[in-house]
Amino acid sequence: MNTAALSRSHNRLRELAPGFAVSAMVAAAASFLSEHYGAPVMLFALLLGMALNFLSVEGQCKPGIEYTARTVLRLGVALLGLRLTLPQIAALGWKPAALVVVVVTVTIVLSIVVARWLGFNRLFGLLTGGATAICGASAALALSAALPTHPQKEKATLFTVIGVSALSTIAMIAYPMIARWFDLSPLQAGVFLGATIHDVAQVVGAGYSMSRETGDAATVVKLMRVAMLLPVIVCATMVTRAQSTGGKRPPLLPGFAVGFLVLACINSTGWVPPAVQHLGNDLSRWALVIAISALGMKTQLKELASVGFKPIALMVGETVFLVALVLVLLRWGM
Structure with a gap:
């Protein structure tokens, strides 16, 4: 029995290894280019993966690419929990926390409504709105994993990742100038940057480019937004359960979301050494980059080129609305 199980595991590993290896190599190349070109x-x-999309059509790499785009993605999302601690969130008080809840909720709801008005499925609005309101590409990948299977799901996910990545880079440069223009205090500037920039890395870069106080506040507010990922995933899963007809319904809280919650709770105890936290963050980052490389290999560039103007307008509109809403709430004293 043990021999048979070992044999099956060995065969499965041999089947998945080529696709995972090529995804990892693409991720390594992407990291090199990112470090050198910013x-x-x-x-x-995504772009490097799409250049190798022929590998996912047939051949030895296909099973591993499918596995990487699905399972490795979930692992990366679960490990995001090691970025959170409850004392970090409590340190800024209730006002920034309330601002984050309002901003995330209103942005996602409005995105769903506008997406329907533009003729898209409401799940596309949930995907783009969640990516914009929570944590960029990581949120897009997490929500995609929780949403029901759809012929256009991977195309929508890749478009969203490309959109939030590009907009987040622009925001990292432009938003500190906006904070200075509105004469925000260091704490207010940190709240503004943490509540509006999509990706964690860009939040850190923009915040500490202004001051240490701004960088600290921006990082904690951003982590509050990351914490909102869990309730939004639960909502997405409830939609999936409601749309499932017959057969076994998916669990209310997916396994990767449970892992996210458990790791966040463990991390909040203070028992996790900093070295383990850094290792978990690095593993999460690599898992997500490898998974997005595999997703890129599953998509052809011509499919993304055919999305049209409306999805672009939707994502840009969500980003502009998020900035305006946060500035208004800050002026009201939140």
Whole structure:
């Protein structure tokens, strides 16, 4: 029995290894380019992956690419929990937390409504709105994993990742200038940057480019937004359960979301050494980059080129609305 199980595991590993290896190599190349040219690593991973999309059509790499785009993605999302601690969130008080809840909720709801008005499926609005309101490419990948299977799902996911990565890079440069223009205090500037820039890395870069106080506040507010990923995933899963007809319904809280919650709770105890936290963050980053490389290999560039103007307008509109809403709430004293 043990021999048979070992044999099956060995055969499965041999089947998945080529696709995973090529995804990892694409991720390594993307990281190298990102470090040397300053563009988002997710964007490089997508573009390099799409250049190798022929590998996912047939041949030895196909099973491993499918596995990487699905299971490795979930692992990366679960490990995001090691970025969170409850004391970090409590340190800024209730006002920034309330601002984050309002901003995330209103942005996602409005995105769903506008997406329907533009003729898209409401799930596309949930995907783009969640990516814009929570944590960029990571949120897009997490929500995609929780949403029901759809013929256009991977295309929508890749478009969203490309959009938020590009917009986040622009925001990292432009938003500190906006904070200075509105004469925001260091704490207010940190709240503004943490509540509006899509990706964690760009939040850190923009915040600490202004001051240490701004960088610290921006990072914690951003982590509050990351914490919103869990309730939004639950909502997405409830939609999936409602749309499933017959057969076994998916669990209310997916396994990767449970992992996210458990790791966040463990990390909040203070028992996790900093070295383990850094290792978990690095593993999460690599898992997500490898997964997005595999997703890129599953998509052809001509499919993304056919999305048209409306999806672009939707994502740009969500980003502009998020900035305006945060500035208004800050002026109201939140």
